[in-house]
Amino acid sequence: MAEAFGWAVGLLIGLTYARPFSSRVRAVLFLILLVAFGAGMTFFSGEWMSEPAFVFVDIGQVALATLIGSFIRRQLFARRRATGFAAKLPQ
Secondary structure: OHHHHHHHHHHHHHHHOOOOOOOHHHHHHHHHHHHHHHHHHHHHHOHHHHOOOHHHHHHHHHHHHHHHHHHHHHHHHHHHHHOOOOOOOOO
């Protein structure tokens, strides 16, 4: 169940956090979010007791899910623009 949490959080970050590397502050905040949720997932699942290196796997899992969520977000906005969606949505 903890693995589903990592995928869900990563997708949520990717879908909601627009242009994470547009400035240094946004990039640092983005990386802090990835590390915090990945490490938190390892800590709360109890994996850190058996193998502390799992924290890197979980951080990578959240980062991969974030990239997938970001790709989905871009595709949705591109499709909305192509269909003539009139409302201005944040990018």
